[in-house]
Amino acid sequence: MAMRDGDGWVECDCGNRHWGKHGAAGxxxxxxxxxxxxxxxxxx
Incomplete structure (x- = not known):
């Protein structure tokens, strides 16, 4: 799997937008x- 920076918005199941394509950094x-x-x- 290629390493990616993960920058970008994702939309969760409840419809909210969150920063970080790979989830929380901590x-x-x-x-x-x-x-x-x-x-x-x-x-x-």
Missing amino acids: LLLIRDQHLLLQHRAPWV
Whole structure:
């Protein structure tokens, strides 16, 4: 599979538009005073 930059808009099942053809670049979870930031690996 050829590597692509993933730049571009996609439309989800609910009709909203989101930036990034390959999905989220990471995950940000916030609850109370806790924060978790997880970046996607650079090779995926």
